[in-house]
Amino acid sequence: MKNAAIQERRNRQVLADVVRMYIETGEPVSSRSISKRFEETLSPATIRNVMADLEDGGFLYQPHTSAGRVPTAAAYRFFAQEIAAQATLSVHDRDWIRGQMSSAKTTEEITERAGHVLAEVSNGLGIIVAPPLRRIVLEHARMWLLPDGRVVVVLLSPGGTSRDKIVKPNRSFTQAELDATADFLNRQYSGWTLEAIREDLLLKLATERERYEGLIQSALTLCDPVALEDGPVREVYVEGTAQIVGAPEFSSQAHLKELLEAIEEKHRLVSVLNACIDAPEPVLVQIGIKEMSQAGENLAMISAPYTRGDLAQGSVGILGPTRMQYERAISAVAYVAELFGEALGKI
Amino acid sequence: MKNAAIQERRNRQVLADVVRMYIETGEPVSSRSISKRFEETLSPATIRNVMADLEDGGFLYQPHTSAGRVPTAAAYRFFAQEIAAQATLSVHDRDWIRGQMSSAKTTEEITERAGHVLAEVSNGLGIIVAPPLRRIVLEHARMWLLPDGRVVVVLLSPGGTSRDKIVKPNRSFTQAELDATADFLNRQYSGWTLEAIREDLLLKLATERERYEGLIQSALTLCDPVALEDGPVREVYVEGTAQIVGAPEFSSQAHLKELLEAIEEKHRLVSVLNACIDAPEPVLVQIGIKEMSQAGENLAMISAPYTRGDLAQGSVGILGPTRMQYERAISAVAYVAELFGEALGKI
DNA sequence: AGTTAGCACTGCTGGGCACAGAGTGCTAAT
DNA sequence: ATTAGCACTCTGTGCCCAGCAGTGCTAACT
Numbered sequence: 001m002k003n004a005a006i007q008e009r010r011n012r013q014v015l016a017d018v019v020r021m022y023i024e025t026g027e028p029v030s031s032r033s034i035s036k037r038f039e040e041t042l043s044p045a046t047i048r049n050v051m052a053d054l055e056d057g058g059f060l061y062q063p064h065t066s067a068g069r070v071p072t073a074a075a076y077r078f079f080a081q082e083i084a085a086q087a088t089l090s091v092h093d094r095d096w097i098r099g100q101m102s103s104a105k106t107t108e109e110i111t112e113r114a115g116h117v118l119a120e121v122s123n124g125l126g127i128i129v130a131p132p133l134r135r136i137v138l139e140h141a142r143m144w145l146l147p148d149g150r151v152v153v154v155l156l157s158p159g160g161t162s163r164d165k166i167v168k169p170n171r172s173f174t175q176a177e178l179d180a181t182a183d184f185l186n187r188q189y190s191g192w193t194l195e196a197i198r199e200d201l202l203l204k205l206a207t208e209r210e211r212y213e214g215l216i217q218s219a220l221t222l223c224d225p226v227a228l229e230d231g232p233v234r235e236v237y238v239e240g241t242a243q244i245v246g247a248p249e250f251s252s253q254a255h256l257k258e259l260l261e262a263i264e265e266k267h268r269l270v271s272v273l274n275a276c277i278d279a280p281e282p283v284l285v286q287i288g289i290k291e292m293s294q295a296g297e298n299l300a301m302i303s304a305p306y307t308r309g310d311l312a313q314g315s316v317g318i319l320g321p322t323r324m325q326y327e328r329a330i331s332a333v334a335y336v337a338e339l340f341g342e343a344l345g346k347i
Numbered sequence: 348m349k350n351a352a353i354q355e356r357r358n359r360q361v362l363a364d365v366v367r368m369y370i371e372t373g374e375p376v377s378s379r380s381i382s383k384r385f386e387e388t389l390s391p392a393t394i395r396n397v398m399a400d401l402e403d404g405g406f407l408y409q410p411h412t413s414a415g416r417v418p419t420a421a422a423y424r425f426f427a428q429e430i431a432a433q434a435t436l437s438v439h440d441r442d443w444i445r446g447q448m449s450s451a452k453t454t455e456e457i458t459e460r461a462g463h464v465l466a467e468v469s470n471g472l473g474i475i476v477a478p479p480l481r482r483i484v485l486e487h488a489r490m491w492l493l494p495d496g497r498v499v500v501v502l503l504s505p506g507g508t509s510r511d512k513i514v515k516p517n518r519s520f521t522q523a524e525l526d527a528t529a530d531f532l533n534r535q536y537s538g539w540t541l542e543a544i545r546e547d548l549l550l551k552l553a554t555e556r557e558r559y560e561g562l563i564q565s566a567l568t569l570c571d572p573v574a575l576e577d578g579p580v581r582e583v584y585v586e587g588t589a590q591i592v593g594a595p596e597f598s599s600q601a602h603l604k605e606l607l608e609a610i611e612e613k614h615r616l617v618s619v620l621n622a623c624i625d626a627p628e629p630v631l632v633q634i635g636i637k638e639m640s641q642a643g644e645n646l647a648m649i650s651a652p653y654t655r656g657d658l659a660q661g662s663v664g665i666l667g668p669t670r671m672q673y674e675r676a677i678s679a680v681a682y683v684a685e686l687f688g689e690a691l692g693k694i
Numbered sequence: 695a696g697t698t699a700g701c702a703c704t705g706c707t708g709g710g711c712a713c714a715g716a717g718t719g720c721t722a723a724t
Numbered sequence: 725a726t727t728a729g730c731a732c733t734c735t736g737t738g739c740c741c742a743g744c745a746g747t748g749c750t751a752a753c754t
Binding site: 140142144146152154156162164165166239240241242245246251253256257258260261263264 | 487489491493499501503509511512513586587588589592593598600603604605607608610611
């Protein structure tokens with residue numbers, strides 16, 4: 001039974017202290033130093049016994065016989081869970097974050113700021129994932145004809161963002177037709193997500209051919225390309241690459257290079273980060289990200305979804321070394337997610 | 348007279364060989380190895396004499412007394428100049444590059460590909476700078492009124508790119524006014540750059556108030572925000588951060604970190620890279636980029652402007668260690684710039 | 695005069711070795 | 725159940741020394 005070691009209250013206390021201390025110093029922690037933390041109520045020898053149990057339980061390990069102990073991934077997981085509930089941001093951090101975020105006006109600025117804040121707080125990467133296109137809400141559509149037969153489609157979302165695309169339809173349209181189509185979309189689907197619109201159109205196409213035939217066809221031809229434009233690259237915003245270079249856990253060039261390559265392939269990040277959208281907890285802590293790279297062993301990701309209105313949109317998070325200040329990081333991610341959603345709403 | 352050492356033909360030959368060899372191996376090159384390159388027509392001792400002269404001239408230096416010689420920035424400059432004229436791409440590289448570029452369709456894809464190609468070829472960073480907004484050419488403008496009084500402005504450029512923005516004008520417009528303004532822009536300024544339009548509008552405003560008064564005013568109010576939207580961040584595209592980690596010249600963590608920070612502040616890159624637009628040579632080689640960071644000493648940038656039609660638009664380039672394969676890099680930059688411009692034109 | 699062989703000199707690199715320090719596991723005493 | 729004591733293990737560091745790569749200089753050669 002692996003968890004046996006963790007059952008006893010004192011053992012958990014010791015484990016938490018070891019983790020905390022290792023996060024601070026980055027060096028294997030000895031029984032003596034933990035003993036001191038307990039205000040000398042327990043001797044090093046006792047702590048050693050506890051530590052031996054914890055090692056059996058898979059929470060600690062020794063780099064070599066005569067070294068102190070280092071937390072394993074399991075220890076971090078335990079630790080994160082232990083403190084997640086009571087994680088709270090220092091007033092100083094809170095003010096600083098709000099200050100940083102409040103000066104941003106455009107969506108881009110806000111994103112950049114949020115990423116920057118997260119990177120600074122964690123000494124790791126700050127990552128922002130934009131809402132996937134299909135979750136975008138249509139407020140207003142407009143189309144017009146170009147002299148050469150192409151069509152400009154502009155979709156407006158609440159909050160002032162817009163997306164446009166030039167479409168080469170396979171048949172020619174008149175401006176009147178375009179107006180009718182746009183009007184149809186506006187009356188029928190204002191407030192729907194693109195994803196939902198698309199599904200509904202396909203459904204209607206099958207069941208109610210006779211009623212709207214032309215319009216539905218037109219709408220599909222004209223909207224689909226816009227919806228599918230999906231720029232997978234621009235969706236992810238990463239800030240703070242420079243930070244991870246300093247971290248001693250990635251001092252190995254090979255590891256560092258591999259990690260940076262993984263980061264450049266941003267879609268890999270997205271899947272890990274977006275796990276939090278369906279997670280039950282408000283903030284998700286993942287420890288040991290094998291998906292990322294060989295060095296993923298000692299990577300941790302802390303992520304939270306942000307919402308505008310009440311629709312989950314995308315997520316923000318931190319990717320950093322497992323040896324990270326979890327209290328600070330967890331609460332910062334939560335706070336940034338909150339501010340980020342708010343800020344987007346205000347545009 | 349610093350250049351004295353370089354006057355003699357044989358000295359230049361030796362210098363070039365030292366640089367070439369150092370680029371290959373990355374280690375200080377000895378007199379013996381150069382002697383071998385000369386097919387034994389000169390003894391190591393002779394080469395040593397030449398090298399001593401070159402050291403006096405500031406082209407070589409010794410890490411310590413009993414080591415070989417390493418090229419200085421001056422040596423690289425000389426070398427780059429020497430080979431720039433005759434730089435030519437291997438058939439293999441040429442095919443590969445064309446292959447990589449040809450599969451890209453959208454502007455984003457093309458940019459990404461170009462960046463990727465440059466990074467791969469150079470083992471450094473591939474950098475693409477988009478044309479500054481003011482150089483964008485207007486093909487067609489359109490505006491319409493939103494229910495709440497805001498105005499959507501869409502500017503179309505030749506080649507199918509478009510840019511839109513939602514403007515909150517300080518007075519209210521009617522749709523008819525908007526149509527008239529757009530029409531005015533289209534008739535008067537189709538084919539002009541935004542920069543030029545803006546200037547001309549301001550000029551006309553001063554001299555011909557009476558004729559177009561309303562239109563000019565409207566055009567300015569509505570277009571300026573679009574033109575000034577200027578996303579300084581999105582303008583620069585960098586690929587290949589992972590590459591530079593491997594380079595032994597940046598093995599020092601401190602240097603590496605500093606460099607990555609500099610790269611994240613992309614605007615710093617832009618000014619260096621854009622120097623090539625006004626340079627007389629088709630491809631500009633800069634060696635020792637002090638602007639970037641302390642480690643800039645051993646950084647080199649190779650850049651070339653790309654054009655669409657006959658308008659210089661932006662630039663593409665490589666940022667890498669001074670110890671770089673210049674022949675390959677220079678010709679690759681030239682070729683990518685050419686293909687990039689072409690590809691943009693075809694969209 | 696330019697070139698080259700020979701040789702002494704320099705500074706780095708890597709292996710071997712001893713030593714101190716940190717930390718543990720175990721046993722026996724409290 | 726806790727703890728003091730002690731033997732044991734492993735690492736990091738400093739030091740020395742030999743080996744090596746490469747130079748600079750001088751003197752001889754063409």
